[in-house]
Amino acid sequence: MCGRFAITLPDDAMTRLFDAAPANDLPPVPRYNVCPTQPISVVISAEGQRRYGPMRWGFIPRWYKTPTDGPLLFNARSETIAEKPSFKEAARKRRCLIPASGFYEWTKEGETRLPWYITRSDAEPMVFAGVWQSWQGPEGARVASCAIVTAEAGPEMARLHERVPVVLEPEEWALWLGEEGHGAARLMDAPGEGALSFARVGTTVNSNRAEGPELIEPIDG
Template identity: 80%
Template sequence: MCGRFAITLPDEAMVQLFGAAPANDLPPVPRYNVCPTQPVAAVISREGTRHYGPMRWGLIPRWYKHPTDGPLLFNARSETLAEKPAFREAARARRCLIPATGFYEWTKEGEARLPWFIQRADDAPLVMAGVWQVWHGPEGSRVGTCAIVTCAAVGGMAELHDRVPVILEPGDWALWLGEEGHGAARLMRPLPDGALAFHRVGTEVNSNRAEGPELIEPVSSPS
């Protein structure tokens, strides 16, 4: 799964990387502890044009009357993405890219929850596959919402957690966004073993209120 991540990459660099038109109200960066329900920046494609704009992390199905009417859907399992009522329409027609510097996972040592920071071994931006939905709230309000697609972990990553985000290579972005027709389902697989690097970080990140570059710095022992 992916329940926290960091995004430290400047908006200008992301707009250039994706060839997208930016929104005026992008979430601030850098952010070292992005949590579900917070705004994140995502890339969508409409009529051949890519847009880079804010979305609430946590997809709200169209039948929810209130964002808390059901479970918080911040992850979507690749194996059931096309079947679950909350995700199946988005899986077909509303897929997005969610960039990150890296994401966090936790292991347990006794009663302690030990956090790890995971990023690409080549230091490239980590681009996660997502699905999105515009939720129509009370009094005509409209909120763009999204979820990160996950798949089974392999190799060394599987020792940290059994799930990882689906991470897409640049050559796959257009297909995932629906710009190259059908076949996006084949992209829902983990990166090869060794493509991701990870290190222990301090337990300060266990608090969803923590923020700052020290959260992703390596530590050699539990803190």
């Protein structure tokens, strides 16, 4: 799964990377401890143009009466995304790219949760596969929301967690966004062996209120 991540790259670098038009109300960066329900920046493709704008991380199905009317859906399992009522329409029609610098997972040592920071081994930005939804509340309020697609982890990642975000390569972005027709389902795999690097970081990040560059600094042990 992916329950926390960091995004440290400037918005102008992201819009150049994706060749996307930026919104005016992007969430601030850098952020070292992004949590579900917080706003994040994502890329969608609509009307022949890529757009880089804010969404709530935590997918809100159409039938929710309020954003908290049911479970918090911040991840979508690749194995069931095409059938699950919450996600199946979005998986066909509303896919997005979610940039990140890295994400966190935890192991346990006794009762202590030990955080790990995971990045691409080649030091390039991570781009998660995502799905999104425009939810309209009973009083007309609209909220754009999204979830990160996850896959079963390979042997390396499975030492930390059984799930891993689907990380897309640049040559896969257009297909995932629907710009190159059908076939996006074949992209929903775990990163290959050696694609990810793992570093133990301090337990300060265990608090969802913690913030700052020290959260991603590797430690010994």
